[in-house]
Amino acid sequence: MSTAQVVSSGRTAGETDGRICRYTLGERVHHWLGAFTYVYCLITGLAFWSPYMFWLAVLVGGGPTARFWHPWFGLAFAFSMFWMFKMWHRDMRTTDADRRWSKVMKQYIENDDQNLPPVGRFNYGQKLFFWLMFYGVILLVISGLGLWFVESIPWSLRWLRYTAVTVHVVAALATIGGFIIHVYMGTAMVRGGFTSIIRGEVTTTWARTHHRLWYEQIMSGTSRKQ
Amino acid sequence: MSQATLAIRKISGHAGPAPGEGVERDYQVCKLVDTTTCIGCKACEVACLEWNGYTFTDTVFDNSYQTMPQTAWNYWNLIKFNEHEREDSTVTLLMRKDQCMHCADPGCLAACPADGAIVQYTNGIVDFQQENCIGCGYCVSGCPFDIPKFNPATKKMFKCTLCSDRVSEGLEPACIKSCPTGCLHFGSKDDMKDLAETRADQLRENFGFEKAGVYDPAGVGGTGVIYVLHDATNPEAYGGLPKDPHIPWVVRFWKGPAKWIGNLAMLGGILGVTLHYLRYGPKEVHPPKNENGGQP
Numbered sequence: 239m240s241t242a243q244v245v246s247s248g249r250t251a252g253e254t255d256g257r258i259c260r261y262t263l264g265e266r267v268h269h270w271l272g273a274f275t276y277v278y279c280l281i282t283g284l285a286f287w288s289p290y291m292f293w294l295a296v297l298v299g300g301g302p303t304a305r306f307w308h309p310w311f312g313l314a315f316a317f318s319m320f321w322m323f324k325m326w327h328r329d330m331r332t333t334d335a336d337r338r339w340s341k342v343m344k345q346y347i348e349n350d351d352q353n354l355p356p357v358g359r360f361n362y363g364q365k366l367f368f369w370l371m372f373y374g375v376i377l378l379v380i381s382g383l384g385l386w387f388v389e390s391i392p393w394s395l396r397w398l399r400y401t402a403v404t405v406h407v408v409a410a411l412a413t414i415g416g417f418i419i420h421v422y423m424g425t426a427m428v429r430g431g432f433t434s435i436i437r438g439e440v441t442t443t444w445a446r447t448h449h450r451l452w453y454e455q456i457m458s459g460t461s462r463k464q
Numbered sequence: 465m466s467q468a469t470l471a472i473r474k475i476s477g478h479a480g481p482a483p484g485e486g487v488e489r490d491y492q493v494c495k496l497v498d499t500t501t502c503i504g505c506k507a508c509e510v511a512c513l514e515w516n517g518y519t520f521t522d523t524v525f526d527n528s529y530q531t532m533p534q535t536a537w538n539y540w541n542l543i544k545f546n547e548h549e550r551e552d553s554t555v556t557l558l559m560r561k562d563q564c565m566h567c568a569d570p571g572c573l574a575a576c577p578a579d580g581a582i583v584q585y586t587n588g589i590v591d592f593q594q595e596n597c598i599g600c601g602y603c604v605s606g607c608p609f610d611i612p613k614f615n616p617a618t619k620k621m622f623k624c625t626l627c628s629d630r631v632s633e634g635l636e637p638a639c640i641k642s643c644p645t646g647c648l649h650f651g652s653k654d655d656m657k658d659l660a661e662t663r664a665d666q667l668r669e670n671f672g673f674e675k676a677g678v679y680d681p682a683g684v685g686g687t688g689v690i691y692v693l694h695d696a697t698n699p700e701a702y703g704g705l706p707k708d709p710h711i712p713w714v715v716r717f718w719k720g721p722a723k724w725i726g727n728l729a730m731l732g733g734i735l736g737v738t739l740h741y742l743r744y745g746p747k748e749v750h751p752p753k754n755e756n757g758g759q760p
Contacts (some may be wrong), residue, residue, distance in 0.1 A: 262497050286577045286600060288723055289479040301578050301598035302619060343520055349744045388601040392703070397606045400714035407718060411726050422737035428565075429746050447749040 256442040258456055260434045265325055269435055272318035272371075275311045276417065282308040283410055309386045311376060319375045327366065329359050335451060336362040336439050356450030363423075374413040381405035470632045476576030491652035492568075492588035493631055495640065496660050497561045498692040499702060500667060500676075501647035504529060504543055504559040511642035512541035512563075515627065534561060536611035540624040541639055558694075560702040562637070564611045564624035565719060566688025568592045571711035572623075574719050575606025581621075588653070588688045589628045595619040596669025607722035608684060608709035617618070656690060663692045683710035712729075 261269070282304040285295035295304040338355040339346070340362045346354055360368070384391060384402025391398045424431045430444045445453040475482040480691035506538040509531060513520060521539060524532040526587045546558045570590045573582040575756060581596040582603065592603075592612070599619035605611040612621045635641075636650040667676035677696025680686050691705070699705035 283586045286598075286602075288727065289477045289577070289579060290478060291581055292479070292577065295598075301596075305598040305600050306619065312713055321613050347740075347744075349747055351747065352750070385601065393610045396605075396610075396712075403718055404714055407722060407726070411729060414730055418730070418733040418737060422741070426737075426741055427746055430749070441749075443749050443751055448747075 239369060258442055258445050258453070259438055260445070261438045263438065264439055265447045266435060268318045268321045272315055275315035275318060278311040279308060279315060280344040280417070282311075287407075287410075297438075309382060312382055316375050316379045319372060320387065322368070323372055326360075330365045330368045332362065333358060334366060336365065343372075351447070356454075357448075358455075359449055359454075361449070367420050368408045370416045371413055372427065374409050376418075377405050377409035378413070383408065470589075470628060471586045472583045473586045474570070475580050476573045476582035477579045479508050479579070483534075491654065493688060494588070494625065494651065494653040494656040495566075495637060495689045496651075496656040496692070497689065498647040498649070498663055499558065499560050500663070500673075500692055500694055501645050502543070502561065503647075504545060504557070505644060506531065506543055507642040507644060508561055508639035508648065509539070509541050509543065510528055510639040512624075513539070515630070515638035516540070516625075529557075535611060535613060535623075537615040537622040540564070540622070546701060546703050548701050558702050560691065560705065562703060563639075563689065564590065564626070565609050565684070566624075566626055567608075568685030568687070569711065571606035571608055571684070571715060572603035572612055573606075574711055575715050577602055578738055585628065587631070589626045589631065591620055591628050592617070592623060592624050592690070594622070596620050596630040606711060606715045608706055608711060653686070653688070660690055664696075667692070667694065677741070679705065681706075681709050683708050705713040727737045 278298065281294050281298060284291045285293070285301070285304055286308075295301045298304050298307070316333055335355060335357050339357050342354060343362065345351070346361075346363075381402040381404075384398060385406055388402070391402075408453070424435065428448065430440055432446075434440045442457075444451065445456065468499065472482055473485060475526070480621045510520075517540040523718045526533055528545045528547075529543075531542060535542045540563055544562045546560075548556050548558045548646040550556060565732045566589055568588065570582070570584060572592075573584060573590060576582045577600060578596050578598045580593055581598065582590065582592055584590050597620045599614065599621065601612075601614055601621070603621055604610075604614070612623050614621055627635070627639075630637060640648045649656060651659075657678070657680065660680075664676045664678050667673040675693045675695040677693060679691035679693055679696060679699055691699075691702070693699060693702060695701065700705055
């Protein structure tokens, strides 16, 4: 699946860098399907969450419309998430390199990057975010079914209704925390990340800086084929 | 239509106070159901359907006289029939008119996220406003009596209105008008409480029902529908009337502290990444050192 390769040697005007394919078209499509459906669920979910944010429902067609589509978009998000799992779960396993890196994550957060241990295609933070969203969406779908079909839960099992509410809220808040950090890092903090998930390419310097082990694999042509 | 008695006291999912918040009218309306004189004729079920414009739907036979297992979105008033074994092992039929209890502290209204979908009038009636309902079903989780029901066709929730349209015109609810034994009464909460207590006294002193009493559960702040029971210590025997109903603590937490904890956490996250950017800024990419080749 990871068909990473040098796309061009980048000797054209103004470029000192080569370019590497970081995300295939399929990976980008599923990332953005996930992003779009998650944001829809976020907007409508926040509308249901607080009276002070109920106006958000107006942006997507009003309360009843938002209520109708929220679960379906949630299922679409779950679909994209499982597809991302299919594509990435091997890349998302924690490695020894990640363990070394995670010990000095504070340096990474403070942009003191010169002496960070090299990491592979994804760093430990990205992996944490992936697994947060993966397990988050499982909990959201299961609890969401309880909220969707609340009347089908018999009165004698009403503790399930209350559990569904609790799990849905906790899981949603956890994913929102990850989402805020993910969007911030992907756009503002790690420059080049945002274009990579749109056009699929990064510069060799970017790859070398942020994902040294992955970069070396690509350069030596030993990138794992699946 | 006169709306004189329908000033609003509480509003669901509402940002900010309701007009009329905290207002107590001279009297709260109340329906009294004396289960000891109910004969199970179901005239109230029919009257409810007639007044509210519903046709009679299919009944569900479950080895009892009961019309269906529970109230439905288009069947708000249901006599619950329960065979009950007395201490001397004789059997009696307990009959209780089940409907919305019109809690002073309504769990449906607390759980509802849609602005104005559930209101409580200053006379105590809790009413669903279907034009504002989004059909989410949160009220189902909030209700301690399992009353709100979903209409899958219109995707709106329905329940007994305590005939708020009739009450606003000075009439009693349709079910009250139809009762042939006079086991149903309607009036101010104070009057109905007096009447109920008088009847309970009578049952205890003259009829040997030593545990007779009035069901007006304090856990939900008292209700706009109160019962006289032969045995007030065992309301569960009357088709699962909860002994100590209250808004589920999950719903209380969800609509109370969880909201603030969650909102602060989300705000904290946004603030945190903003401060991070101001303090540390974006990451630099490091061009490879020359001696090590670097460029491919």
